[in-house]
Amino acid sequence: MSDVIKTDTIIIGGGIVGASAALFLRRRGVQVVLVDAAQCGSKASGVNYGGVRRQGRSLELLPLSQRAFELWAQLGQLIDIDGEYIRSGHLKLARSRDDFGALEIYRAQTRGFGMNLELLSGGALQKRFPWVGPSVYGASLCPEDGHANPRIVSPAFARAAHRAGAVIMENTRVVAASCSGNGFELLCDNGQRLQSAQLVNCAGAWGADVARLFGEDTPLLAIHPAMAVTEPLPVFIDVNIGIQGGGAYIRQVARGNCVVGGARGFAADPHYAKPGAEAITVIMQRLGELVPGLRHAQLIRSWSGYEGSFGDGKPVIGPSATTPGLFHAYGFCGEGFQTGPAVGEVLADFVTHGKTSIPMEPFSIQRFGR
Numbered sequence: 001m002s003d004v005i006k007t008d009t010i011i012i013g014g015g016i017v018g019a020s021a022a023l024f025l026r027r028r029g030v031q032v033v034l035v036d037a038a039q040c041g042s043k044a045s046g047v048n049y050g051g052v053r054r055q056g057r058s059l060e061l062l063p064l065s066q067r068a069f070e071l072w073a074q075l076g077q078l079i080d081i082d083g084e085y086i087r088s089g090h091l092k093l094a095r096s097r098d099d100f101g102a103l104e105i106y107r108a109q110t111r112g113f114g115m116n117l118e119l120l121s122g123g124a125l126q127k128r129f130p131w132v133g134p135s136v137y138g139a140s141l142c143p144e145d146g147h148a149n150p151r152i153v154s155p156a157f158a159r160a161a162h163r164a165g166a167v168i169m170e171n172t173r174v175v176a177a178s179c180s181g182n183g184f185e186l187l188c189d190n191g192q193r194l195q196s197a198q199l200v201n202c203a204g205a206w207g208a209d210v211a212r213l214f215g216e217d218t219p220l221l222a223i224h225p226a227m228a229v230t231e232p233l234p235v236f237i238d239v240n241i242g243i244q245g246g247g248a249y250i251r252q253v254a255r256g257n258c259v260v261g262g263a264r265g266f267a268a269d270p271h272y273a274k275p276g277a278e279a280i281t282v283i284m285q286r287l288g289e290l291v292p293g294l295r296h297a298q299l300i301r302s303w304s305g306y307e308g309s310f311g312d313g314k315p316v317i318g319p320s321a322t323t324p325g326l327f328h329a330y331g332f333c334g335e336g337f338q339t340g341p342a343v344g345e346v347l348a349d350f351v352t353h354g355k356t357s358i359p360m361e362p363f364s365i366q367r368f369g370r
């Protein structure tokens with residue numbers, strides 16, 4: 001391949017973040033080429049748990065999460081499918097008085113965000129959610145949080161971007177990139193060369209590799225949440241469940257299968273991770289204590305994935321510190337599926353206006369120095 005493809009904006013990475021950015025940029029009339037080393041939505045964005053919750057997000061992340069909450073309500077208009085998105089509610093369980101106290105503090109701190117958190121304990125909790133085990137001290141319910149099917153939502157963002165006019169190049173890895181007065185020039189592993197005025201790095205757990213091409217070194221680690229799904233069970237869990245302090249989460253879909261997660265798997269190679277039997281056993285033991293109805297459930301499949309973590313609970317979102325015209329959005333850990341549509345919109349703001357109305361300073365790449 002020798003012809004150079006020229007465009008306004010190249011996006012590296014077709015997960016929910018990059019595909020959403022492509023969609024919002026096309027809606028503003030910007031030419032876009034979206035390049036993914038695999039298939040769009042096949043990495044973290046397609047294999048995650050599917051939690052679409054604001055509850056538990058940090059105060060810094062909540063404005064973005066809140067904007068995403070609004071966009072999830074428009075999912076059908078954005079990507080033409082419902083994505084099995086439901087506002088089931090998100091119930092965060094507390095295993096002790098101290099954990100319940102932490103939920104009380106969180107509710108007080110986040111009152112301005114419209115989450116309407118409702119604290120329940122003792123008989124009130126048992127009455128409302130009779131399937132919760134007696135070892136649970138209390139819980140916090142966020143009535144309008146929910147869950148969705150990542151396997152269909154994330155690729156649908158890329159398809160929607162394509163319908164809106166984005167050029168999508170799958171199975172195409174960007175292996176080299178440079179910036180000169182004429183903009184960006186990228187080389188892909190199939191020999192394809194690409195040129196653009198702006199570049200957006202949405203390479204997920206591999207985003208630090210792309211940033212490094214522009215002299216930006218960020219301490220990104222890869223982590224591998226272990227996930228599994230049970231056989232179809234009679235439907236009895238009507239909310240998305242998490243635990244204060246982490247450790248396990250579960251949601252039941254309309255077909256009756258329970259999707260579970262909460263421990264770590266391991267990397268099988270630099271692009272593929274496995275859950276491991278030990279992690280899955282730990283998850284099922286933890287959940288069996290809190291939700292006794294799960295104790296004898298059979299698992300039919302388990303998996304893991306690659307997500308990035310900087311260890312400070314925050315992704316990188318915003319302009320490059322070294323290279324004008326380059327924007328980053330990578331290193332999302334546990335929040336990227338829910339916030340993804342809003343991150344795409346924010347990236348479109350940066351590319352078209354150089355700024356956005358949602359506070360992004362906490363996520364600046366500059367927090368790591370040059």
Ligand SMILES: Cc1cc2nc3c(=O)[nH]c(=O)nc-3n(C[C@H](O)[C@H](O)[C@H](O)COP(=O)(O)OP(=O)(O)OC[C@H]3O[C@@H](n4cnc5c(N)ncnc54)[C@H](O)[C@@H]3O)c2cc1C
Nearest residue numbers: 013015017037045048049051174204305332335336337338
């Ligand atoms: C098992 C698991 C459970 C999770 N549960 C939740 C949850 O319940 N709720 C939630 O909000 N979040 C959850 N997350 C996190 C969420 O899935 C991610 O934060 C989010 O999907 C990140 O999206 P992304 O587009 O940044 O990355 P990805 O989906 O990983 O996409 C990045 C893309 O970049 C491509 N790429 C990388 N390098 C290159 C290159 N050099 N050239 C071209 N393409 C490249 C990759 O092929 C990939 O498709 C979970 C993650 C995992 C792994």
